[in-house]
Amino acid sequence: MNGSTGTRFWVGASTEGALGSAARGIRSLDVAADGAATLGEPIDVGPNPMYLAVSPATRVLGIVHEQAEGRVSTWTLDGDDVHPFGLAGATGAAGPCHLAFDEAGDLIFAANYAGARLSVHPVGPDVAADVVLAADFAGSGPNRDRQESPHPHQAVADSARDRLLVPDLGTDRVRVLRLAGLPADLAHDGADDIVVHAGAGPRHLVRAGEFAIVANELDRTASIVDLVEGRELEWIPVDERVEPRGLGLSAIRLTHDGIVLVGDRDADALVALRFDADARTLERVASVATGGRHPRDLNLTHDERFVLVADQGSNSIAIVALDRGVPTEIVGTVGTPAPACLARVP
Numbered sequence: 001m002n003g004s005t006g007t008r009f010w011v012g013a014s015t016e017g018a019l020g021s022a023a024r025g026i027r028s029l030d031v032a033a034d035g036a037a038t039l040g041e042p043i044d045v046g047p048n049p050m051y052l053a054v055s056p057a058t059r060v061l062g063i064v065h066e067q068a069e070g071r072v073s074t075w076t077l078d079g080d081d082v083h084p085f086g087l088a089g090a091t092g093a094a095g096p097c098h099l100a101f102d103e104a105g106d107l108i109f110a111a112n113y114a115g116a117r118l119s120v121h122p123v124g125p126d127v128a129a130d131v132v133l134a135a136d137f138a139g140s141g142p143n144r145d146r147q148e149s150p151h152p153h154q155a156v157a158d159s160a161r162d163r164l165l166v167p168d169l170g171t172d173r174v175r176v177l178r179l180a181g182l183p184a185d186l187a188h189d190g191a192d193d194i195v196v197h198a199g200a201g202p203r204h205l206v207r208a209g210e211f212a213i214v215a216n217e218l219d220r221t222a223s224i225v226d227l228v229e230g231r232e233l234e235w236i237p238v239d240e241r242v243e244p245r246g247l248g249l250s251a252i253r254l255t256h257d258g259i260v261l262v263g264d265r266d267a268d269a270l271v272a273l274r275f276d277a278d279a280r281t282l283e284r285v286a287s288v289a290t291g292g293r294h295p296r297d298l299n300l301t302h303d304e305r306f307v308l309v310a311d312q313g314s315n316s317i318a319i320v321a322l323d324r325g326v327p328t329e330i331v332g333t334v335g336t337p338a339p340a341c342l343a344r345v346p
Helices: none
Strands: 006-013 027-032 037-039 049-054 060-065 071-078 081-084 096-101 107-112 117-122 133-136 156-158 163-168 173-178 202-208 211-216 221-226 231-237 249-254 259-264 269-276 281-289 295-300 306-311 316-323 326-335 339-344
Touching (some): 060 096, 071 107, 163 202, 211 269, 231 281, 269 295, 281 326
Antiparallel strands (some): 049 060, 071 081, 096 107, 156 163
């Protein structure tokens, strides 16, 4: 599907049933221009395919399998089916929860939450995706229950500065890794890491030109980070009206209209913040309950008329209408077991 006719997503899910019902694999999900949704049949791609990404350069599907012995696999997209592209490989660390491709689609960067590691994997037909490079992190934060060690949660390419940004929930840092030496070397000495305020628990971020907006899971705030200066400028509570339940914030996206969308698992809601780059400010403009539980991931249709929210705890995906990036109402709900990720096909 293209932007004029609709948008295709691939839904990652938990096959273990720890939160939500156990899924039987990944599924395609087509959302038409009017918001109508069509869900494909489950496809078994291996255990716990929790996070997916599609390379814009090659349209290869990458999957991290979130287990004690983490794995990465790659697949070709074939209509409503997928086929193995490379050979599954080990991350060498526990709990991979996010992956991203490099610009050419030749490498995968996997954030290993429980293993305190950013691993790098080759992508190619019949090539084993075993880790070829890795950065192992150290440190802790003030929250003894959640920040006892590093917890890298995402990898985001900052192509303008030839580097990778890795929010580390466990140490209140955005790790900065230099990519100039790839594929032979992955440089990280900590000198360029961006420190956010203590106890924040940075989970995911989205780039906005020379800035990044960071969703801080633990203290329910959003931070503005200056990527040029390498520092946190300010942070605001995402929604002070909500009573914290210890679940916090999850995924974050940025619309073309400068609206930042954040998943709020304490409120089971989608929150919209307006980012003003000139004033360097964030302001909450809307909050819409998703009708489900535990919004883990969210993503936009190509035309940005809708945002989809994966409510893992209620086995459902909410389709929310947008007005210039601001959520207005739920226009549909799709039932599917334990949805954890919504990977959009370019």
